[in-house]
Amino acid sequence: MQKYWGVILALVFIISCKEEKVPEVKKNFNKITPIKDPIVTHFGFNWGEFNVQLDTLKYGDSFGELMLQHKVDYPKIYKVSEEFKDTFDVRKIRVGKPYVILKSKDTTEKAEVFIYENDAINYTVVDFRDSVTAYRGRKKVRYVEREASGVIESSLSEAILEQGIDYNVTNSLSEIYAWTIDFFRLQKGDKFKVIYKEKFINDTVYAGAEPIEAAYFEHNGRPIYAFAYENDSLKNIIDYFDDEANNLRRTFLRAPVKFSRISSRYNLKRRIRYYGYKLRPHKGTDYAAPIGTPILATADGTVTESTRRGGNGKYVKIRHNGTYSTQYLHMKNRKVKKGEFVRQGDVIGWIGMTGNTGGPHVCYRFWKNGRQVDPLKEELPLAEPLPEPLRPDYFAHINPKKDQLDCIVYPEKIEEEDLLTLNEDNGAK
Template sequence: MKKFSFLFLLLLIFAGCGEDTKDQAVVKTKKSEPKPVVKEYGFVLDDFDVVVDTIERGDNFGYILDRHGVDRGKVFEISQTVKDTFNPARITAGKKYVILKAKDSAHTPLHFIYQNNKIDYTVVNMGDSISAFTAKKPVSIKRREVSGVVTSSLSEAMQAQGLSNLLVYQLSDIYQWSIDFFKLQKGDQFKMIYNEKYIDDTIFAGVESVDAAVFKHSGRPFYAFSYETDSLTGQASFYDEDAKALQSFFLKAPLNYSRISSRYQKRRFHPVQKRWKAHLGTDYAAPTGTPITTTADGTVIASSYTSGNGNYVKVRHNKKYTTQYLHMSKRNVRNGQAVKQGDVIGFVGSTGLATGPHVCYRFWVNGKQVDPYRQNLPTAKKIEGAKKDDYFAFIAPLKEELDNISYKKI
């Protein structure tokens, strides 16, 4: 019996030795990769319990903190301590906020972060030491080139390129003195070199600046180059390829992007009075509330209301030129106030004798009402002297880069 047991044991040993060892996998413990550190607003978020929310209509600072366990006495102390940096009474519905809480049993709120806008934020420290400071998210600038063609409108041309509507306003601002955007033609083309802002290198935060552009309107190229002539203010203006400033004495129109519903004409059938009479102004149809800007520097000589004009503003620019803006929903300036070109003086409405929201723009030369589109208005200034050579040297590589961008075709 012992002999049989010994033989059986040997068989088991040899059977084990004969197994295919290739199928026997060696199990190794895989090292887990370190978790990436998420840092925002200057804090390592993994160190806290994070609450992200949006301020609702009717919310206030005290109500928000009360929901998260901060008593009224502490809220008052915080408000009084940080009021010079952060005014709790001015938080706005729709703004994002973040509360960072301690990872303790009480989940004690330690920091309140208010997102002022996409870039700027305010941190309120609510722990043992109460304080507040403002800061900015990291912003990077990315240079872009774009080419487009107008098929029906500039907005649609931008949308077709997947571009921000902010570029529409940039172009209209640059060329508002030289191109009549109410007369764009199918096939007009544009090219731009510009800079975009990105938060954390990924989130689009708007257009930072335009370096150069060319807009081909009716077959003629209009160049624009951003150039700093005032080193004290650091403010740049746009000039063309001949060093002539694009900014002129008068804007082409008193508002951005609408349509001309009625032009200056000596005989027109009045839609309200139902009779033929002269229309000594240019009507720009636009939604109620659209800002109306003064087309040149001057002084407000009337800000009033009449049954015909509705709410209106009249601006004297110098001894020769005066402009008037009618049918406003609301006036934004007072009589005697000095205004600068582009200042908002009121908002589009339909007060007075008007059938729909628009602004009637009237223009006087030496006391006589005229059609502004038929006037030889003051021209822009040029860069002169030695500064002109500096300007040409500055724009040479920009112009070459612009010219190397292919025009987009229909």
């Protein structure tokens, strides 16, 4: 036994000696090792290799003039404008867009690379070194899933902003439910929940919100789910369906403008004091909005009239099929011409005050089988439903999202008395 203990002690001694042995460090206080500057790369280029100029396009700027000012040869500029139109159309650069010019570090400071930022994420590079090349790039983007909810006190936009949610989510929600919810008649206590992704460039710079993946809206006590779904048989178009696979779209939008208000409803028994209370039926629905607000086609169709006439002012009329037609009155300007085919949601003109009108609005008129009717009381036809063969895949896709929506809690409302108490407590501290 003593023999083994001796071996063990010997090993411990050897190991401990190895640990305690410190290599000799040669000290030279006169020698200074320079610290190299970190390599800074943007858009795939080492900025340390260039003189960098960052700017934004101003009124009157053109790609050709900018490059000539920075000593790029005209043949190269011409080559970009003629041979790379699909990648970079020099005629479509816009005032206010940021750009970067990477210039040579010699005395000429000649532009070697031009980078145009199409938006916060996408950019286009024109490389003048050697032979001219142009290509598109995309910044590194991180996607973060976010859940949000709210209770309507006054308006949808206020409820969303109170939660610190991107304002574009308001627009997305209104578009998803545009056919099923009358946003001009939201009730106090209506609720919503959403699941979507936020984008961040280089992990820190916020770059907006992605389309909503799933939503829940409770309007007048009626719950309506919405789930984004894309399938090859739907021609790669993302559409929104409810929890029973019903399409949320209708063939008609509820209103021809976004975020407006109804100033006068369809009323066949209307009497106006100015006209001595004589019966003057109003066969349209007026949507008040600032002058210049876009007016949208509420459904696909062909423009049958685009003109100006009497009290109607400038207007557009669209035939959607053998049953339905719509008309949009009092426009400031019209964007479409007779015979033109338009899609649902296309801008066909702008709010104005032409014709007989006391304020800026669009009078929206709706025909069914040649007779004017109230569109807000019509049971508008549904869009094409989800085909039966796709439903098993659809339900498998939405079930986890539905469970996730159901688990989202609404923000607690702080009553005025509670807020006063909270402020008093904070003051005492």
